[in-house]
Amino acid sequence: MAQIKIYGVREQLNPVKEQLSEVIHSCVVDAFELPADKKFHRFFPMSREDFRFPDGRTDRYTVIEISLFEGRTVEAKKQLIRLLFERIQHTLHISSQDVEITIFETPQHNWGIRGLPGDELALGYKVNI
Incomplete structure (x- = not known):
């Protein structure tokens, strides 16, 4: 399970x-x-006045927050980050300087999905990768 939030300046996002x-x-x-x-x-498109970010970033600055069940290895999470930077820059021409990624992990029992606690779901895919 991965829930993803993407924030950016409305006119760019x-x-x-x-x-x-x-x-x-x-x-x-x-x-x-x-x-x-x-x-x-x-997606959370925001007005420029409501989306503050540091100098050195452009209006294409994009924040990606990823909420996951815990269990992925450090290497799998680093691979995700590398792929995001690479593919976003290659496909959308958004510089890696303008992308920030945060991964939040929580135990499956802290999720509620389809009427069940997350640790009681039959997922059909591996979490421990």
Whole structure:
């Protein structure tokens, strides 16, 4: 399970939402071996005045927050981060300087999905990768 939130300046994020979603999803599928139909993305386009970021970033600055069941190895998470930087830059021409990624892991029992605690779900895919 991966829930993904993407934040950016409205005028920059809205035109690339669909393509960015596809890129992010391809990275999660490749790094974590998630099934292709497990895609949960939320976009938060913001006005420039409400989205503060440090000097040295452009209006294409994008924040990606990924919430996961715990269990992936450090190497799998680093692979995801590498793939995201590489594919976002290659496909959307958004510099790695303008992308920040945070991974949040929580135990499966802290999730509620389809009426059950996450640790009681039959997932059909591996979490410990």
